[in-house]
Amino acid sequence: MIDSHLFSHITIIGLGLIGSSLARAIKSKNMAGRISVYDNDEEVRAICRDLKIADIVHDSISEAVSGADLVILAVPIRAYSSVAKKISKHLSSDVIITDVGSVKKEVIVSLRAELPATINLVPGHPVAGTEHSGPEAGFSELFIDRWVILTPENNTNTNAINLVKKMWNKLGSNVEIMDASHHDRVLAITSHLPHLIAYTIVATAADMEGQLQAENKNTDVVTTADVVKYSAGGFRDFTRIAGSNPLMWRDVFLSNKDAVLEMLGRFNEDLTALQKAIRWSDGEQLEKWFTRTRDIRRGVIEAGQAGRFEYTESKKKDND
Amino acid sequence: MIDSHLFSHITIIGLGLIGSSLARAIKSKNMAGRISVYDNDEEVRAICRDLKIADIVHDSISEAVSGADLVILAVPIRAYSSVAKKISKHLSSDVIITDVGSVKKEVIVSLRAELPATINLVPGHPVAGTEHSGPEAGFSELFIDRWVILTPENNTNTNAINLVKKMWNKLGSNVEIMDASHHDRVLAITSHLPHLIAYTIVATAADMEGQLQAENKNTDVVTTADVVKYSAGGFRDFTRIAGSNPLMWRDVFLSNKDAVLEMLGRFNEDLTALQKAIRWSDGEQLEKWFTRTRDIRRGVIEAGQAGRFEYTESKKKDND
Numbered sequence: 001m002i003d004s005h006l007f008s009h010i011t012i013i014g015l016g017l018i019g020s021s022l023a024r025a026i027k028s029k030n031m032a033g034r035i036s037v038y039d040n041d042e043e044v045r046a047i048c049r050d051l052k053i054a055d056i057v058h059d060s061i062s063e064a065v066s067g068a069d070l071v072i073l074a075v076p077i078r079a080y081s082s083v084a085k086k087i088s089k090h091l092s093s094d095v096i097i098t099d100v101g102s103v104k105k106e107v108i109v110s111l112r113a114e115l116p117a118t119i120n121l122v123p124g125h126p127v128a129g130t131e132h133s134g135p136e137a138g139f140s141e142l143f144i145d146r147w148v149i150l151t152p153e154n155n156t157n158t159n160a161i162n163l164v165k166k167m168w169n170k171l172g173s174n175v176e177i178m179d180a181s182h183h184d185r186v187l188a189i190t191s192h193l194p195h196l197i198a199y200t201i202v203a204t205a206a207d208m209e210g211q212l213q214a215e216n217k218n219t220d221v222v223t224t225a226d227v228v229k230y231s232a233g234g235f236r237d238f239t240r241i242a243g244s245n246p247l248m249w250r251d252v253f254l255s256n257k258d259a260v261l262e263m264l265g266r267f268n269e270d271l272t273a274l275q276k277a278i279r280w281s282d283g284e285q286l287e288k289w290f291t292r293t294r295d296i297r298r299g300v301i302e303a304g305q306a307g308r309f310e311y312t313e314s315k316k317k318d319n320d
Numbered sequence: 321m322i323d324s325h326l327f328s329h330i331t332i333i334g335l336g337l338i339g340s341s342l343a344r345a346i347k348s349k350n351m352a353g354r355i356s357v358y359d360n361d362e363e364v365r366a367i368c369r370d371l372k373i374a375d376i377v378h379d380s381i382s383e384a385v386s387g388a389d390l391v392i393l394a395v396p397i398r399a400y401s402s403v404a405k406k407i408s409k410h411l412s413s414d415v416i417i418t419d420v421g422s423v424k425k426e427v428i429v430s431l432r433a434e435l436p437a438t439i440n441l442v443p444g445h446p447v448a449g450t451e452h453s454g455p456e457a458g459f460s461e462l463f464i465d466r467w468v469i470l471t472p473e474n475n476t477n478t479n480a481i482n483l484v485k486k487m488w489n490k491l492g493s494n495v496e497i498m499d500a501s502h503h504d505r506v507l508a509i510t511s512h513l514p515h516l517i518a519y520t521i522v523a524t525a526a527d528m529e530g531q532l533q534a535e536n537k538n539t540d541v542v543t544t545a546d547v548v549k550y551s552a553g554g555f556r557d558f559t560r561i562a563g564s565n566p567l568m569w570r571d572v573f574l575s576n577k578d579a580v581l582e583m584l585g586r587f588n589e590d591l592t593a594l595q596k597a598i599r600w601s602d603g604e605q606l607e608k609w610f611t612r613t614r615d616i617r618r619g620v621i622e623a624g625q626a627g628r629f630e631y632t633e634s635k636k637k638d639n640d
Contacts, residue, residue: 186546191553202613226506228619233511243617246610290566293522297563299548
């Protein structure tokens with residue numbers, strides 16, 4: 001290993017938004033002697049060759065992981081098991097395996113079932129992303145100022161944890177270590193439920209025209225064109241979230257079912273309470289409710305998690 | 321009236337985000353011989369004097385509207401009735417009254433009850449805004465490339481409608497004319513329901529820590545600090561919407577109750593269907609659902625309604 005590199009050979013499996021961003025970021029920080037990548041989609045591999053995001057884009061997953069001292073899985077969660085099966089016999093004995101999946105408990109179970117018992121596994125989750133998918137959507141700054149959560153098991157080698165932590169720090173991320181089950185509950189409310197709600201409301205709006213026609217409410221039909229045209233009133237923010245990768249999100253909900261259903265239950269209680277306040281014209285209750293939620297927004301801004309894309313808009317106003 | 325001005329004297333009542341942005345925009349386009357403004361909050365008036373957003377900041381609402389040929393109401397909807405009562409006797413006979421309220425049917429009813437029957441009323445709604453409130457948050461470009469919906473009654477003077485339309489066009493907005501009731505149903509799904517959902521989920525997340533303690537679930541508590549820290553996974557977008565002006569939104573839900581409850585009913589059906597698909601691990605159904613919602617997002621982007629603040633982020637990536 002050359003001293004200046006954190007790893008001598010990093011392999012990334014899966015070259016979507018996150019995997020391709022990682023390849024770019026690792027390359028730009030010169031963090032590995034060699035970067036190998038693989039994706040099971042031939043077209044994606046061709047794009048990544050054109051984009052030159054790695055030293056080698058392999059056509060074989062087993063060749064891709066051979067000799068690597070760090071393997072990063074960046075595939076949809078339900079593919080972990082089959083990927084682990086394919087690479088298991090080709091891994092170096094001292095390799096560290098990490099991943100970027102949005103659910104952690106199930107990931108550990110499915111990887112542990114397929115990988116050699118002695119393998120160093122450091123599950124990880126960068127809380128970062130955009131609405132775009134695929135290798136062209138990736139960019140090397142995606143992880144700057146974002147949190148990365150690592151969920152190692154109790155007996156994981158400390159050196160392995162520290163190396164993965166160091167990698168993320170070098171990419172500009174802050175790293176937190178927690179239990180996999182705590183991760184899954186926190187993300188259920190901060191990420192999975194918001195996506196579920198956004199997917200729902202976008203579908204409700206998309207179906208409106210057809211629904212109203214089916215109900216024979218042919219006067220005053222709210223059309224899909226209306227919905228798109230006047231989306232700036234709030235709806236557009238939901239469409240951004242609901243534009244995220246369908247396969248990735250299908251797997252998140254299937255893999256974190258219990259926590260998502262728990263949070264959805266709590267949300268439904270609150271929604272019913274708010275619905276009742278509207279039906280009863282309880283202005284005082286509504287005002288109290290809407291004032292409280294502002295404090296949370298302030299917290300998000302102060303924590304620096306409000307998103308870079310908003311900064312420009314505020315700045316623009318300051319200069320106005 | 322000087323030929324180059326669209327109106328000789330424009331008065332704006334209410335100097336929050338929208339009212340103060342309008343004053344700035346009208347001034348920057350030199351659209352009125354004189355701009356008078358009024359707000360019932362003394363502190364807001366002082367700020368607006370400092371900001372020099374108008375020719376005169378009046379301390380009296382009746383003086384503010386005297387001699388105006390256009391009066392724009394930019395106050396919370398439930399204040400319309402008392403404002404109309406106060407200005408009714410001080411209006412010029414040929415004045416045009418317009419507004420910027422997010423609900424239109426109730427606005428017409430409450431204004432018509434208080435204003436002289438012969439007054440030219442052209443209700444309007446710019447579908448534009450930010451999460452910020454108050455006169456400091458306003459900026460003159462707020463209405464550029466945004467839709468403004470006018471909902472005149474059947475017998476409204478065409479000339480009055482055209483003048484208001486021209487004003488918005490000059491501010492960079494596209495104008496659409498529709499029935500007040502159609503407006504209220506379209507906005508219920510594109511704006512009011514998204515806000516309601518955002519207010520709900522932010523409260524659910526904010527209450528989590530206290531709820532779990534009340535349930536004596538003292539292990540694995542999801543804290544408010546966790547929620548804020550990891551908000552970049554989707555939750556932060558909801559906090560932005562839920563940071564909007566509480567008084568304005570209280571009035572929107574009270575004034576558009578029927579349409580909001582209708583859309584909420586449709587949303588709840590869809591949420592229950594999605595909840596069931598998760599409980600039954602119906603991956604096929606989830607994938608189908610999440611793929612459909614992407615098309616709507618594409619429509620929003622193609623319609624140019626995705627928001628200026630996103631542009632920078634995409635551009636950044638292109639240069640990557």
